[in-house]
Amino acid sequence: MKDYSDTTIVIPTMNEEGNIGVIIGRLASAYPKIRIIVADDGSRDRTKDIVERISRKNRNVRFYDRGKMQVHGLTISVVDSARLVKTRKTIVMDADLQHPVDKVGPISKALDSSDLVVGTRTAVKDWGMRRRIISKGIMVLSLVVFRIRGKHTTKDMMSGFFGIRTELLKELAAKRRSEFVDEGYKVMLDILRMLDREKTVSEVYYSTFHGREKGESKLRAKHIIATLISTLK
Ligand SMILES: Nc1nc2c(ncn2[C@@H]2O[C@H](COP(=O)(O)OP(=O)(O)OP(=O)(O)O)[C@@H](O)[C@H]2O)c(=O)[nH]1
Ligand SMILES: [Mg+2]
Numbered sequence: 001m002k003d004y005s006d007t008t009i010v011i012p013t014m015n016e017e018g019n020i021g022v023i024i025g026r027l028a029s030a031y032p033k034i035r036i037i038v039a040d041d042g043s044r045d046r047t048k049d050i051v052e053r054i055s056r057k058n059r060n061v062r063f064y065d066r067g068k069m070q071v072h073g074l075t076i077s078v079v080d081s082a083r084l085v086k087t088r089k090t091i092v093m094d095a096d097l098q099h100p101v102d103k104v105g106p107i108s109k110a111l112d113s114s115d116l117v118v119g120t121r122t123a124v125k126d127w128g129m130r131r132r133i134i135s136k137g138i139m140v141l142s143l144v145v146f147r148i149r150g151k152h153t154t155k156d157m158m159s160g161f162f163g164i165r166t167e168l169l170k171e172l173a174a175k176r177r178s179e180f181v182d183e184g185y186k187v188m189l190d191i192l193r194m195l196d197r198e199k200t201v202s203e204v205y206y207s208t209f210h211g212r213e214k215g216e217s218k219l220r221a222k223h224i225i226a227t228l229i230s231t232l233k
Contacts, residue, residue, distance in 0.1 A: 018214030039077035042067030073183035119161030126211030184226030
């Protein structure tokens with residue numbers, strides 16, 4: 001049986017006490033020996049306590065405390081996590097259970113033959129009209145811009161769930177650090193923008209992306225602007 005010791009999950013967090021223990025539990029039981037790095041930007045709830053308690057028992061789980069860092073953001077948290085990853089494959093997923101744990105295995109497997117693997121949602125539930133329109137608008141814009149520029153495109157340009165060969169992530173994080181939109185939400189969009197056409201990109205589909213059940217969304221207008229910058233940069 002495959003033990004997933006070649007894969008690290010990076011989970012960016014901000015106040016996820018209601019979700020983080022659950023997602024780590026599900027990942028660890030579905031994927032023995034998988035490594036997990038929780039990249040936390042200074043949660044003011046019990047996120048840190050929960051993860052540190054788990055990591056005392058499970059050495060494969062690590063809390064990366066970014067609380068005192070000068071710049072905070074989902075993207076910079078993922079980029080800065082790159083140097084901590086010791087496995088060949090890295091998968092990024094949210095803490096709030098919106099990304100299906102059962103697709104981690106297929107993404108990890110697809111990384112055997114791809115440089116980047118996108119977890120693509122085929123439907124979105126629970127979103128209001130405003131969010132749908134904004135999301136669709138930015139998606140179409142990014143598709144047009146990326147096609148014109150001869151970049152890779154995927155069916156879900158905005159996915160926060162993706163896998164990447166760690167060597168490639170480390171290379172981008174070290175050599176092209178300034179091209180990431182640090183405080184943005186769309187680290188994969190930045191990566192797609194930087195990727196040469198010789199690199200291989202594939203997709204793993206999952207059916208429905210539900211609204212979060214616990215905790216609050218951190219999505220703000222500034223993130224929409226950051227996404228536009230990621231698209232047009
Ligand atoms: N490290 C770090 N993580 C963040 C930050 N903002 C959000 N996150 C985490 O990034 C993930 C995605 O954030 P969400 O608020 O769920 O964003 P979203 O999925 O677009 O919004 P919802 O659909 O409302 O959940 C979650 O695991 C958050 O805890 C941040 O500034 N730094
Ligand atoms: Mg979410």
